[in-house]
Structures are given as structure tokens and as C-alpha cells.
Amino acid sequence: MTGQLAPERLQTIVIGGGQAGLAVGYYLACQGLSFAILDANERVGDAWRTRWDSLRLFTPAQFDALPGMPVPAPNHAFITKDEMADYLEAYAEHFALPVRTGMRVDRLSRDEGGFVVTAGDRTFHAEQVVVAMSNYQQPRVPEFARDLAQDIVQLHAIDYRNPGQLRDGGVLVVGAGNSGAEIAIEVARGHPTWLSGRSTGQLPFRIDGRAARLGVLRFVLRVLFHRVLTVQSPAGRRFRAKLAGHGGPLIRLKAEDLTNAGVVRVPRVSGVQDGRPRLEDGRVLDVANVIWCTGFHPGFSWIDLPVLQDGNPVHHRGIVPNEPGLYFVGLEFLSAASSVMIHGVSRDAARIADAIAVGARRVSVPAEEPALATA
Template identity: 60%
Template sequence: MTEHYDTVVVGGGQAGLATGYYLRQHDRDFVVLDAGGRVGDPWRNRWDSLRVFTPARYTGLPGMGFPTSPYYFPTKDEVADYLEAYADRFDLPVELGVRVRALERTDDGYRITADDRRIEARNVVVAMASYQVPVVPDFAADLADDVVQLHSTDYRNPGQLRDGGVLVVGAGNSGAEIALEVAEHHETWLSGRDVGHVPFHVDSRFGRHLGVPFVLRVLYHRVLTTGTPVGRRVRPKVLGRGGPVVRTKPADLSSAGVERVARTTGVRDGLPIVGDDRTLDVANVVWCTGFRPDFSWIDLPIFDGQDAPAEPVHVRGVVPDAPGLYFVGLLFLYALTSSLFTGVGRDARYVVKQLTARDERGGGQTEASVTASREADSSGVKQG
């Protein structure tokens, strides 16, 4: 039998829960589908020592602050438990263990196939982050069989590694923090281009009271958006190589004995090559080389085919060519904070506002989405 809802939210992480909060505020008929066995599991399954890069005052979702000191940096398990408590507090209809296999158009909405279920809805909100499929270079397969290889999504702690040197590939936030941790037990190299870093310690007095509020609430949240010229210039760079390192400083890595090396470019005799011709004799490689989105289950002509992988073309999460379809949680969906707790609530509120306005008008695009689409076209910016 076919199930029917007004709105289906795909994904039960922070983006999906924030969307659910606003749908509940508007008294909508909706369901949140998530493939995990428990709310917050993507956080629980990260490396053991992970703490979020934003203090608790900026790690809450709409309607419920994070229940700890505002300057505390929560652990990944504390974030997971917070998300679970959030879903319970607002009685959000999250259905777990439901993996969506396909999304297609119908005459009056959309059809979702999830294992043996078929669900139809007027509106669908895809609330999934861009971090879906781990990326590892093809030449990783040429490393010697006795070299331990882990992607950051599988790394938990240094106990997984063999005795011997460690090459951490990727110098963003994950790479810097993992390199700092493994350097306590192994000779460690950190490979990759310098992506820059926040020029102050986030847990210092200056950072707590001035630096972090300015970066998160002003620079990342209001200045670096798709609505500003500087934001539109920065966005492709962020999508291509990520944002600056937040907590770890170059001096921290140097003090820990981590050696910075050039990009990893290939393999020779089973060992990684960095730069033009330097071979590193290591026993372990940790790939902090990021993720790519995977929307292959969406059978709709909404993707820009010029780039690989293709991403949905949207304006602030509203898909102009598919009325009733929305996205929340993507990297730089609207601002540099769009994939962070500080920005996902704003994006969810905007999308739900557009969704309800569309339904009140009887379907089709809202005036706001049409205007935004024209502005994007006139500026030459692809927002997707």
C-alpha cells in the first residue's frame, strides 16, 4: 500500500531535525526518514576523541540550547545524545532504519521508495549533508598490502594503527586533529595544501568573547553567503577544498613533531609519494580526503552536469525546476555556516517558510523563489 504525507524529510540529523521543528511549528503532516538505528548515530560513529569545532552556545538547534556551559566544546557522543533528546522533546516523527532508495515525480507531488515501502508526498525536503561517500584517490589501491589504510570515517583511535610511521593525507580540520593525536604514538607526516587557519585560539578569552562570535555570527553567517559578492567568490573554493582549520594551529602540529609535507601524488614500490618525488616509508595511511555527495537515488533533472559529482541546482535550498522539492544541510547551501549548527536552523526556517507559502498559493513556485532564481541567473552564480 502507498503511504501519504504532506511532507517527507529525508535524513534525521541536525538538518532534518531542525526542518522537523519548523514543520511542527506550522502544524504540518510530515515524517522524517533516517537510515540509522538511532538518532545521532553519524556522530557516535566518528573518531573517539572528536569534539565539535564550535562552542556549545553555537551548537544548539532552534528551540533548545545545548545543555552545558556556553563555552564548552561538546564531544561527539554528547552531540549525538543532544540530537536524540531534541527529537524526543519536540516529539518529532522520526522513523529509523528506513533507507530511501529512490525519489521520483508524480502528477501531484513525489514518490519515495524506501526498501519495501512506497510513500507519496506533496513536498520532499532532502536534509542530508554533502558528506556522504568517502573519497580516496585511485592510487590508494597500489599501496603495499601491509600498509594499514583508514579513511577518517573509519578511524577511531591510534590503537587501529601498526607500529611505524603514519601519513595523514588531507590538511583540513579532520586531518590536523587526527595527525595531532597519532603523533603522540607514531612518527607522523601531514600531507596536503595549507587551507589556512582561524588566527586565534577558539578557547582563549579573546576567542570566547570576540573572535568566535565575530567569525561564526558575522563573517561566516552574514558576510560569506550566496547573497554577497565576496560570498559568491569564496563558495567555489570552499566546495573544492573546505574551510580553514578552526582549532589546531601550525605551531601545535610543529610542537607535536608532525612534519608538513606536500600533496600525496601517487605510489612507488607500495609506498606513498609526496610532492614531486619523495617516497615516505610509512606503515599507515589515514585518508582525510573528504567526501562527495551521492544523490544518484534522485531520478529528477535537477542536477548541474558540468561538475563531477553533480549537485542539485537550487536557490537557498529551493529547487526552481521541481516545485515542492527542497534541500537543507548541504555545504555552503546559503552561507559558510549552512552545514553547521549555527546556520542549519536558519536554512531550515527559510525552506519551511517557502514550503508553506507555496502550499497556501496552491502549488508552483513562490514569489520569493522566483525572484531569487532570477537574481542568481543575473549574477551568473550557480547555487547548487
Template identity: 45%
Template structure:
């Protein structure tokens, strides 16, 4: 059985940030990723997707995002940035390796992988929280003639059949997809409205905004703990797009869906919708099926102490929502959590 002192699972931004800080401490580690190349998860998203935070808040330690401070990287640009990052710092990434299970064995972990069995003293789960598309249970009761797909399967307007389209989920992803479809389809957007962060906030007060969400809203402060208690139960704020823009484009706003009537979606206002297609922009859930049993919160996020799993010494997370701060699940926030986890690993092997 191959032994690796520290295994980082996932070569996305969280895994690469963890690798950067492990390498700085000269700790032995390997990053395993199921993709064919670094950044593949981003390349598979819809064609026009851009990051929801500007470049100054979307970079990893040691290498700025090439789009600049106020630019928003496209999904392929960011995928290329991740690949460049792994090469620049010579991070030991092994591609095409899927981890099927992680099992505690004494003071180590046994990993079943597609490259054969491995053992590790430390395991850092860095796959993030966007692993499993979340679709409400009511989707199973809808008429089979309605085409349904999750936002992770959406590519462009040409891939959606003509007619009425219902986008469910009023966060930034749902709003941007609805806006893109509006010129070619009759589009409705269902969901509880989320706050809008104007572009001017990032352009003129970005540093102050980031200071609040990154330094103040943490699990170490009363305001942060208050926000964390309900975090994940609502959609993320709208960035780069607002409800007036949607209305001007002809997108019809609807309240939340609450049920099904005769195979058609039903809103909580009692309105029956008759779409040709439904796009579920209803978020994701972490995939924890390959890990030992964990305590999770109301939306399936593992409960940790800044990424440290007390129940299984040597098991860590990086990149989970509100792992320590509101920014923990964001590209610019994961590095601080990665540095903390790397420090804990260093203390354990010193």
C-alpha cells in the same frame, strides 16, 4: 501506497531543524532516518571527536547546546543532544527506514523505502554532505600491504598498526587525528596548509566572526559569491589546533600527494613516503544516487536556489555547503536554511 505530505530524509541536525520549522507552521510531515536511534551517525565517528565550533554556534532552534557557549561537545554528547531535541519537540521521526530512491511522478514524488512504497508532495533531502567518504583515485595504485582507511573508519590510536602513519588532508580532522597518533606512532601529515582560526577569535570576537560568515558571506552578497565560487576546493580552516602544535608533537609536515611510485605515495615535491598505514582525512561527498538527476558543482554538491530545486518542484535540500551562506553546512547555520525551506513548503500548500 502510504502518502505523506512532506517527507524529511535524515534525522541529523539539518533534518531536525527542518522538522522544527515545519512543526511551527503546523504542516504535516514525517522524518525518515536509516539509523537505529537519532544521532547514530555521530556515535560512529572516532572516539575523541569533538565539534569544531563552540556551543553557542552548535545549537538548534529552541534548545541550546548543553555544553555552554564556549564548550566543544564530544561526538556522543552531541548525538544525545540530537536525540533529546527530537523528543523535546515531539518530532515525528521514523527510525530504521532507508530511502532507496525518489522518483518524480507528476506533481508528487514516489519513494522506494525499506518500509514500503510512499508518496509525498514535498521531499526535503537533509542527509547533509558527509554521506560518502572521499578517497583520491591514486589510492587504488598503492601497495596492498599498506593499510588504508578513511577518517570515518578511524576510531583511536590503538586501532592503527605500529609504524609510520601518513595522514592525508591538513584540515581540522586530519590535524586532530595526526596529533592523537603522535605519542604512539611516527606521523606525517600531507596536504596544503589551511588557515588557523585561533581560540581567541571564538572566545573574544565570536559574535563578530559569526556575523561575518553567517550574514555577510552569503550568495546574496558580492563577497559571499566570491567565496562560494571556490568553496569546497580546499580544506576547512584549522580550529582548536595549529601547525606549531603539530610540529611540537613531532608530526612531520609534507606537501600534497600527487601520485604513486612503486606502490608508495609520492608528494608533489618528489618525495616517496613509506607508511605502514594511511588515513585519508580527505573529506566527503554528498550521496545523491537515490535522487533524480541533479545539476552539481565541482565537488558534487547540488546546485539549488537556497535549497530549492527548480528542476523538480517540491524537492528541497537543507544542510549542503554554501546552500545560502558559508555557515549552511554547519550546525548553527542549517536552521536558517531550514526555516526558509519550511516557508517555501508552507507557501506551496497554503
């Protein structure tokens, strides 16, 4: 027998089972609430597993943990993307979080009974919904990319895995943020490599000693990014505008690492000439490969509610004013510069879970999911 399965009612649905969704789940479980986490991937952590092969997190392990469970690595270590994926999977198992994998949400809407979440042949009804996803969903590539010669290999960072995907010859990496810098250094080992884009600055500052560097990072990430650069402060709003313009600063790498690797810095790409990328200074680069590290579009078109402006959710620190019961966690600068980082998502998740608990007390829904497991 085929067709839609019987609808299921839950107190709260969390859409997205990455670090943001798991952090929300942890705090909802602490509140004793009924909820389910819907994730499109087949395994918890797959969003990390599918990134490029050599990727390491840009922040040391001490900043990469979710609430209640440390990352099993030295504080100063930069863990691999697979180690992060395995940590997230172990986290969900340790706390018995009700993650339902293989469930890609197609539509979020509302009827007279509350929110309606459609995922394939499944329909869920809920009083509260948390969209626990970042703005980084659909690859963004400039329109003129289509004018590049067909013999040029083009990859977005989300599709790049390793240099084996590239043709012999030069590589232009477009976008000088953390991903672009990391990929440029890797491909420069076997290809002439150019890195295009404005400098984003760098952290940590040049300081001798591992402890001193960690101390600076601790101040920057947990004080400056977490408490000073917020949506409520003038400095935070200025930083947010700068971040939207050309990305955040380098964290694990430094500008001199690019130079030492043989990566040549060039201005921004302004267009295409004779099938080849043209720079703002008029130079045309004869390259065989272009890797676009140019960010993402939000990709929230599946939300069938009047809560989007220019594709982005309209919210106040994750709470949607004109749709009571709808929340966001994991967005860039949700409440502060740290909101999109692993170490910063927990604060937002805790605050949203508190708001959900207040709303849930108004409606009684039988508990259907296991409570938080203990260590």
C-alpha cells in the same frame, strides 16, 4: 505475508534525521504541518556516534544548538561527538518530532500524484520533500590509493576510530583540514606522523582570554560566515571556490598545535612509487599506515529526478527551480558559509519551512503527526 506495504501519503517528507532534518522538523511543526522525518540510522544521532572515538566538535557549544533548545554545556566547551548525538536524540524527543529511524531511502521520484519516496518495503507519497543531507556522503579517495602496497593499512576518516586500528610504524594523514589535523595529533602520540596537504588557515586568531576568543569566533561564525560570505556576495562566491579547493580553516586547533604534537607537515601526495606514497616534491614516505581525510562525494544518485549536475543538486538557496516542492537543507554553502555548520543550518531550515508552508496551503492533507511539544 511478504511484499510491499501499503503506500502512505504525507504532506511533507524530510529525508535525513541529523541536525538539518531536525531543524526543518522543528520549523514545520511550528507551522502546524503534517510531516515525517526518515532516517537511515537506528537511533537519532548515530551519524555522530559512529565517528572516531575522541572527536570533539570543532566549534564551542554556544554555536552547536538547534532552535528552541540549548546544548547542555558551558558556552566555551567543545562537546564530544557522543554528547552531540545525545543532544540530537533528546531534541527530537523533547519536541516530539516524528522521526522514523531505520528507513534508508532508496529512491526519490515523481509520478502524476507528486513525489514518491521508496525506503525498503515502504513507499511514501508527498507533495513536498526536503532532502536534509550534506554533500559529505561517500568517502573520496584518490585512484592511486589502490597502488599502495598491501601491507599499508588504509583508512578513510569515516572509518577511523582510534590508533588501535593502525600497524606499528609511521602514519601519513592526507588532508590538512579540521579532521586531518585532529586525527594527526592523536596518532602522533604513538607513531611518527606526517600531515600532507595545503594549509587551510586557522581560527580563532591568537588572542589572550577565553572571552576574547569567543568574541572573535562569534564575529567570524555569526557575522562573517553567516551574513557576509553568502552565495549572493562576490566575497562569498570567492570563498566558496576556495573552500571547494582545499577545505575550511582550522577552528579548534592551531598550526602550532600540530608542531607541538610532533606532526611533520609535508606537501600534497601526488602518486605512488614502489608501493609507497610519493609527495609533490618527489619524496617517498616509507609509512605503515595512510589515513585519507580527503573529503566526500555527494552521493545523491538515488534521486531519480533531473535535478543533479555533476552529482550535486541544482538549486537556489535550497529551492529547486525545475522541481516545485523539492528542497535541500544542509548542503555546503547552501546560502552562506555557515550553511553546513550546526549554528547556520537553522536559518536555512526556517526559510525552507516557510516555503513549504506556502506550498502546503494549496493542498489539504489530513494531519497525521503530533504538533510541536512545548518546553
